[in-house]
Amino acid sequence: MKIGIILQSNKQEHIWNTFRFGITSLKAGHQAEIFLMSEGTELETILDTKDFDISKKVDEYKKMKGVVRACGTCLEIRGQKGSKVCPVSTMTDLLKMVEESDKVLVFG
Numbered sequence: 001m002k003i004g005i006i007l008q009s010n011k012q013e014h015i016w017n018t019f020r021f022g023i024t025s026l027k028a029g030h031q032a033e034i035f036l037m038s039e040g041t042e043l044e045t046i047l048d049t050k051d052f053d054i055s056k057k058v059d060e061y062k063k064m065k066g067v068v069r070a071c072g073t074c075l076e077i078r079g080q081k082g083s084k085v086c087p088v089s090t091m092t093d094l095l096k097m098v099e100e101s102d103k104v105l106v107f108g
Contacts, residue, residue, distance in 0.1 A: 002031040004101030006094075007040035009108025012052040015043060018107040019057035026064040033067040033101070035094050036086070040108060041074040044085055058085060069093055 003025050007018045018034060025032040036043055048054050062068065068086035075081070075088060082088050098104050 001102045002033070002100060004097045004104040005032065005034045006104065006106045007034055007036050007043075007108060008038035008106065010039035010042040010046060011108065012046060012049060012054060014108045015040070015046060015054050016052040016057060019054070019061045021105070021107075022061045022066050023057065023064060026061070026066050031067075032061075033069070033097050034061070035069050035071070035089070035097055036083075037071040037074050037094070038108075041070045041078060041080070041083070043070075044083065069097075 005018060005022060007015065009015065022032045022034055043054075043058070046054055048056070058068075069089035070083045070086050071094070072088040072090060075083060
């Protein structure tokens with residue numbers, strides 16, 4: 001199954017759970033793609049805490065070949081030119097993810 005996940009929150013727990021779910025999906029043999037939009041594009045500015053090891057979850061997800069994309073317009077609104085974590089994408093890319101996914105979830 002292909003699972004599309006939209007993250008539109010900058011809350012640590014939302015980010016952490018999004019990537020945990022993506023990792024769990026990959027471990028179960030599914031394809032997973034996370035699309036960062038709105039506040040979700042702030043991922044790189046969110047620090048780890050003792051409860052939420054976000055950077056470790058992002059690294060684990062990417063090492064498992066999970067796909068991450070970020071909305072270019074949402075990044076620009078926040079004064080960012082690009083993302084170190086993932087490629088900059090468009091609404092067309094988001095539409096393609098939704099069309100190709102068997103299930104789509106939204107976190108945040």
